[in-house]
Amino acid sequence: MTNKREVPWCIPLPAIAGYQTFAPVRHILTAVDATVPQQLMDLAREHYHRFHFGNLLGTRYLHAFGQPFELPLDRVNNAFAVVGKDRVAYAKLKNILSFHTGSPHPGDSEPLERHFPVSATVICCFEPSSLQEHSGKRVVVLRVLRSLEWDPIRPNASYTGPPIPPELYPQAGQLLMTFRYRKPRVWAANVDRSGWKRSNTAAPFAILFENALEYGSSA
Incomplete structure (x- = not known):
């Protein structure tokens, strides 16, 4: 799937780890499908603030x-x-x-x-x-x-x-x-x-x- 810029669509893991709206997605990734280890999700959450405040945009x-x-x-x-x-x-x-x-x-x-x-x-x-x-x-x-x-x-x-x-x-x-x-x-x-x-x-x-x-x- 691509976005309107023809670039592969994705949601960065720090966004999934940090935004409350993605809580169901976090549960699926870590507990249901188990495709993302909890350790990695916790690591991504540590980088959420850098992502949220724009340091990592782009x-x-x-x-x-x-x-x-x-x-x-x-x-x-x-x-x-x-x-x-x-x-x-x-x-x-x-x-x-x-x-x-x-x-x-x-x-x-x-x-x-x-x-x-x-x-x-x-x-x-x-x-x-x-x-x-x-x-x-x-x-x-x-x-x-x-x-x-x-x-x-x-x-x-x-x-x-x-x-x-x-x-x-x-x-x-x-x-x-x-x-x-x-x-x-x-x-x-x-x-x-x-x-x-x-x-x-x-x-x-x-x-x-x-x-x-x-x-x-x-x-």
Whole structure:
């Protein structure tokens, strides 16, 4: 089932856990069908206030590989809440399809400029990478499931960067590509990457690997 935006319809678990009107739904999920452990429902209730007061509005709630969600390709930040057996982790992925040209150093001939070459909202899902270059690592990639009629895939009218490689245009059924080191590359994120310069923004997606081992590999 989809809503009027052609996006999969859902009610986030913190809303079900926190709003009294969803008490019958909570009972079905925890006691009748037993599809949601009481421990997880209690955990979701702890996050209800953040959801209710707007901190998490627009956040995509994920629990499994293959779970579809909408992804605006010309947005700077995309927020996710990844729900595990005993914790919820929040991730913010920046500039998924954008790239920059120029130099960040003042006085250089070409100033730093960030480009968003494609405009669209697509339905995607996370998958564990099966690419040879990621063998033995926990790496997530994005699979494009379909485009949306109300926001189709098209060149960004304000784009002023270099020619766009055709691989950057998302295609249904294919992995999402990005532009790095002047080449089209599969967008990928290592959930276990560590470094002293900055934290790993993809670390929360480790929960998807944990859930796959605990419950199965797909949504």
